Amino acid sequence: MIFSLDEELEKLAVTSAPSSPKTSRIMDYSEHAIADTFQSRLELKSLSTSTSGRRRSSVLAKFPVLNPIHTRRVSISNNDGTFTDTNASVSASKIQITDFDNDGKNISRSIQDFKPIRVLGKGAYSKVVLVKDHHSNKLYAMKQLKKAEILINEKEVREDSEDPTTLQKRIERTFAERIILSKLEHPNVVKLFYSFHDHSKLYLILQYIPGGELFFHLKERGTLDEDTVAFYAAEISVALKFLHDNGIVYRDLKPENCLLSQRGHLVLTDFGLSKEAVDNVSDNESTELNSPEDIYTLHSIIGTPEYAAPEILQGLPYNKNCDWYSLGCLLFDMLVGKPPYTGTNHKVILNKIQKDKQGPRIPFYLSDGMKDMLNWLLKKDKTKRWDVDKYWSEDKPYDTKQPNNKKKKPGKQRITKFQSHFIFRKIDWKLLENGDLQRTTVGPIVPVITDWELAENFDIEFTSMSYEDDYLSAGLPIEKQSTDVFKGFSYNASGSYLEKYF
Numbered sequence: 001m002i003f004s005l006d007e008e009l010e011k012l013a014v015t016s017a018p019s020s021p022k023t024s025r026i027m028d029y030s031e032h033a034i035a036d037t038f039q040s041r042l043e044l045k046s047l048s049t050s051t052s053g054r055r056r057s058s059v060l061a062k063f064p065v066l067n068p069i070h071t072r073r074v075s076i077s078n079n080d081g082t083f084t085d086t087n088a089s090v091s092a093s094k095i096q097i098t099d100f101d102n103d104g105k106n107i108s109r110s111i112q113d114f115k116p117i118r119v120l121g122k123g124a125y126s127k128v129v130l131v132k133d134h135h136s137n138k139l140y141a142m143k144q145l146k147k148a149e150i151l152i153n154e155k156e157v158r159e160d161s162e163d164p165t166t167l168q169k170r171i172e173r174t175f176a177e178r179i180i181l182s183k184l185e186h187p188n189v190v191k192l193f194y195s196f197h198d199h200s201k202l203y204l205i206l207q208y209i210p211g212g213e214l215f216f217h218l219k220e221r222g223t224l225d226e227d228t229v230a231f232y233a234a235e236i237s238v239a240l241k242f243l244h245d246n247g248i249v250y251r252d253l254k255p256e257n258c259l260l261s262q263r264g265h266l267v268l269t270d271f272g273l274s275k276e277a278v279d280n281v282s283d284n285e286s287t288e289l290n291s292p293e294d295i296y297t298l299h300s301i302i303g304t305p306e307y308a309a310p311e312i313l314q315g316l317p318y319n320k321n322c323d324w325y326s327l328g329c330l331l332f333d334m335l336v337g338k339p340p341y342t343g344t345n346h347k348v349i350l351n352k353i354q355k356d357k358q359g360p361r362i363p364f365y366l367s368d369g370m371k372d373m374l375n376w377l378l379k380k381d382k383t384k385r386w387d388v389d390k391y392w393s394e395d396k397p398y399d400t401k402q403p404n405n406k407k408k409k410p411g412k413q414r415i416t417k418f419q420s421h422f423i424f425r426k427i428d429w430k431l432l433e434n435g436d437l438q439r440t441t442v443g444p445i446v447p448v449i450t451d452w453e454l455a456e457n458f459d460i461e462f463t464s465m466s467y468e469d470d471y472l473s474a475g476l477p478i479e480k481q482s483t484d485v486f487k488g489f490s491y492n493a494s495g496s497y498l499e500k501y502f
């Protein structure tokens with residue numbers, strides 16, 4: 001069994017250190033793979049600051065350039081949509097936003113309410129700081145975004161574009177993370193408690209997830225065993241299915257965005273400020289769509305897209321199925337030590353995908369069940385990829401027989417149910433879907449937490465960073481123009497919602 005009982009939580013959290021020895025992040029599995037692996041090692045070596053060879057996204061590379069050395073993987077979320085154009089139950093343009101900024105009755109929180117403790121992380125768009133509420137002493141993760149960057153990009157887009165709706169679209173993208181998180185509640189999705197802004201920044205006050213990034217734990221452990229990977233696959237899947245059912249395509253699945261809770265359950269974070277609601281695709285655009293479910297993807301692809309589906313890398317229309325491809329990449333990474341295709345930019349990765357007629361080489365040492373799962377998620381052609389949302393569950397219990405890959409006919413669509421797959425035979429989907437598993441059990445890796453304020457599961461690269469500069473100018477009054485553009489950004493969760501999570 002990979003789960004322990006709740007009572008063991010405290011004991012484990014305080015005493016247990018990660019037990020698995022450090023293993024090589026990259027494992028050879030065939031003669032053919034050796035050359036590729038050697039090349040990857042060289043790439044990873046030149047790109048990495050970490051001793052284990054694992055590279056993080058870039059905080060610098062927001063633009064379609066080669067990723068700078070010694071940086072993290074950047075999100076590819078500059079010009080894409082967050083919502084499907086059909087069945088969208090949440091839409092930036094449709095949601096009534098409670099505007100606290102100019103409302104005398106509703107008092108918005110402000111930066112002065114929070115004492116900074118240490119930096120937790122830095123992404124392409126933001127800095128995330130552990131903060132303590134002066135009034136309640138509760139800990140939160142405060143995500144800060146610079147208005148100037150949003151407004152500068154805004155001007156650039158307007159100058160280059162003849163599209164009169166661009167301004168509105170950019171603002172909707174800016175609001176996307178705030179809107180998604182304030183509307184959705186799921187045990188495997190980070191919670192938003194407050195948002196507000198001052199003259200220079202936008203702030204999201206999020207639930208603090210103290211177990212750190214999956215990235216951090218992968219760096220420590222090298223690779224993970226199949227039971228652990230199946231557990232995370234199940235937790236990510238319920239979160240993705242929930243998002244898809246609510247019209248949201250996550251599109252940014254990577255180990256840096258998967259956090260571990262105190263109990264070792266996986267929590268998705270980063271719903272990206274630059275994402276948009278695509279519910280008004282023009283006639284001209286929609287002719288290019290392959291199916292009514294496709295989202296139209298705009299313009300350039302940015303960042304380092306090791307986890308992005310081939311259709312996104314090609315600039316083709318995509319739909320929620322792209323998240324299942326990313327899940328395949330993440331599972332591959334956890335099992336093998338790197339995603340199936342690595343490279344310094346999206347063109348290199350796309351070339352590798354296109355050259356690989358048979359799909360990625362899956363190591364021989366994985367079980368047939370795991371190989372089968374990876375094969376179906378990592379199909380290049382989205383129409384042949386496992387349509388997990390459609391074939392999600394059935395009443396029958398899980399398959400007790402390991403699938404045998406050799407018998408599969410190529411080109412056939414997978415129509416068996418995802419939840420019944422052999423790799424999930426130890427997962428209690430009912431408990432997972434109603435949140436009891438997350439509430440009452442611990443996951444396969446229980447983070448060591450001696451003091452929540454120490455953030456000991458976060459990279460020292462970040463926790464040692466200074467946050468003083470950010471606070472020198474913080475809290476100045478909001479300028480008129482900025483108030484108008486970001487009007488409605490502020491938000492307070494209800495008292496009962498807050499109570500539920502503390």
Ligand SMILES: Nc1ncnc2c1ncn2[C@@H]1O[C@H](COP(=O)(O)OP(=O)(O)OP(=O)(O)O)[C@@H](O)[C@H]1O
Pocket residue numbers: 057058073074075120121122123124125126127128141143190206207208209210213256257259269270271272273
């Ligand atoms: N709620 C949270 N609790 C703890 N740490 C967090 C939380 N949210 C974010 N972090 C840390 O901060 C990092 C950056 O946050 P996030 O990914 O949201 O920023 P971003 O600018 O959107 O990054 P990206 O480059 O991936 O787009 C995360 O990878 C994580 O380490």
